[in-house]
Amino acid sequence: MNLLSIKKLHFLHCGPIELKLKATEIIGLSGASGSGKSLFLRALADLDAHQGEIRLDEFNQQDIQAHLWRQKVALLSADTSWWFDTVGEHFSAQFMSDSTQQLEALGFKEGCWHWSIARLSSGEKQRLGLLRLLQNQPEVLLLDEPTANLDKHNTQLFENFVKKYLQEKSACAIWVGHNSEQLQRISQRNYVIEKGVLANAN
């Protein structure tokens, strides 16, 4: 049973792209800058216009209200944005009291809810951004260079965290990155975007 299936996807100069993901699976995706990796993820989250068919389970993307689709097919962009003054304001009270374990698994302590956004490093934003995204309990994670700003230790925490989430929720993920060693390590299949289409990386 496929969790996410992509058929004849076209966007901008890219396509056709065909891809199927099963539950708990991670797909690695790389490619030169400007090859369309981020645009591919944006099309999957329905943030840009595109043609083709994208299904989550048996649901067609275009039959579901866009904001509900994005709660289930969640995009973590390379550069997260924060609009309130402190970290905690971006989270629901319920989530904050329930997520102590998750917070620690990502290398934070509970006090971080009171941190001001201005003092966050890009790596902290990236990890807290993932946590913020998980409030919607997504079934597909679209991760755009998620560990680009993390040191070795935190990269390890992040990878384990994602794997554990996928196992618990039977979710799947597309992991965009430049580090082929990392992609080999975490993903079951690896692709490259070249000239607008997916090619096998192995």
Place this chain on the structure above:
Amino acid sequence: MLIELSTFDLSLAAILVLILGLLSGYMGLGITRQLYIAAARTTVQLLLIGLVLKTLFASTSVPFILLIAFIMISVAGWEILSRQQRKLKGWWGFGVSTGSLFVSSFLITLLCLFTVIQADPWYSPQYAIPLLGMLLGNTMTGIALGMDRLIQNAWQQRPVIEQRLMLGQTADESITDIRREAMRAGMIPIINSMAAAGLVSLPGMMTGQILAGAAPVEAVKYQILIMFMITSGTGLGVISVLWLISKRLFDERERLCFKRLLKENTKF
């Protein structure tokens, strides 16, 4: 007991405007041209209208008065649009600003003419035209400010809006903060003038009436009426503009749609 203004008096004021233009040009603030054009326009426009105002007020033809009202609203709509740094493409820009003026000024003027003033006939131009004019003049400021703030902020905060969409918020939720900010910007001038009325500023219409010999209480009542109408008109106008534009900024899949905006216009 009207003190007549001499050519010298007017020239003195004109020289001040001239100096302001030179100063801003010297400092590179870039409004000199617009300032001079606006000053020239105010002179010519007021001279012309001053000459025909008596004839205009003597008219009793409804189509003619409606035509005047139509011209006033269109010009105000056009002026709102000219103050925008970025505007909606096509007829949307003009349509939104004129439409909101219609709601905020024209309908409220009608309401006021029928229920409050009850002149005979109700369209008596010496009431209808100045009333509409006062409403338009004030609401267009609020609408222009609110509209500009909404579009500029949405443009600058694109990453935040898209981030909120990525987190599964609706188009409406993703732009609420920006909309609230724009509402505030649009309403500040009129809230200021209500708060300052009588203490800081003496509204022109009321002062004029009292100086011309009207009973102070009557003049004050008129002024309050006008203030409340301007406030509700501005509020309604800004709300309708914010509603229409924030709808227009997103497509049916709740994606930001900046291709519906024209390129930046740096002059105003």
